[in-house]
């Protein structure tokens with residue numbers, strides 16, 4: 195089975211045509227419908243891979259994956275109603291004074307006594323658009339938690355919330371965010387919106403407009419997973435975000451054992467310098483070792499997030515961090 199999508203041609207516009215193919219090696223005497231079904235499963239698997247112009251032969255793991263995805267989408271509406279989704283908070287640390295300086299809200303699905311990690315269900319919800327419901331659920335819970343801390347005399351830190359690119363199709367996104375904050379009386383200084391860097395230009399104008407509105411409302415925005423897409427450098431110039439989050443893959447290569455890591459150091463150093471010249475804040479995610487933290491400090495990236503400091507924590511555990519000294523004790527080797 196082959197699916198080719200050819201968009202309507204319009205003058206002065208160029209469209210690219212993508213082709214996906216799913217194939218199945220039919221055996222003698224096999225039912226034709228069942229064979230076609232295998233082709234469709236293979237076709238969907240390549241389509242969901244997100245790559246253009248791909249083809250694949252059917253294999254049984256594709257059917258398992260398709261069933262898993264279907265189950266996720268069937269369970270989702272009930273799970274939202276039953277509040278099975280929990281918000282965890284991962285601390286962000288200022289490397290200059292080792293102080294807790296923010297946090298990121300990360301969702302967990304508590305289902306049948308086990309925690310389902312986000313990568314098992316977010317891609318499915320992204321495809322279906324239902325991720326928007328989840329993101330607002332998370333955002334609402336974050337606002338509630340912030341309110342609770344404020345009411346109990348605990349000064350919170352700024353919390354960042356992940357918003358999928360899917361939201362950009364809704365031109366009332368900014369207004370909806372602001373209305374939830376108002377409902378809970380949350381000052382804009384406590385909120386940051388994280389959006390992933392885009393690889394295509396589909397949502398380009400919508401993103402630009404959204405970032406502009408957020409700026410008008412005084413709400414911080416950050417570009418997540420920075421450096422993994424291919425429009426990074428252009429983006430910095432054009433988009434009015436406040437913070438860039440350097441993707442974990444960069445910092446992963448800053449290790450004592452990688453012989454050619456000097457190249458990666460140079461790349462990171464220059465991204466940081468450029469960000470600073472553009473008046474952007476920069477945070478590095480996935481910091482796992484002291485060596486990485488020292489390197490970041492040396493190149494003037496003064497914010498970090500990672501297992502070296504803390505994993506994402508359940509709300510009550512994170513609350514203990516807010517109530518404690520807020521200082522991370524990591525030896526300062528020079």
Ligand code: C2E
Pocket residue numbers: 284299300301311312313316325328329332356357358418419479480481482499500501502506
């Ligand atoms: P992300 O936004 O890039 O979040 C950072 C991920 O890196 C988190 O994974 C976090 O637990 C993990 N991480 C942080 N520090 C370290 C470290 O030092 N080492 C390693 N190995 N990992 C580290 P998590 O919580 O599994 O989330 C995965 C992804 O799921 C997130 O990546 C984000 O894209 C998505 N996600 C999570 N919550 C939400 C949400 O509420 N809405 C949306 N749209 N996406 C979400």
Ligand code: CA
Pocket residue numbers: 298356388418
């Ligand atoms: Ca994020």
Ligand code: CA
Pocket residue numbers: 418419439441442479
């Ligand atoms: Ca990230």
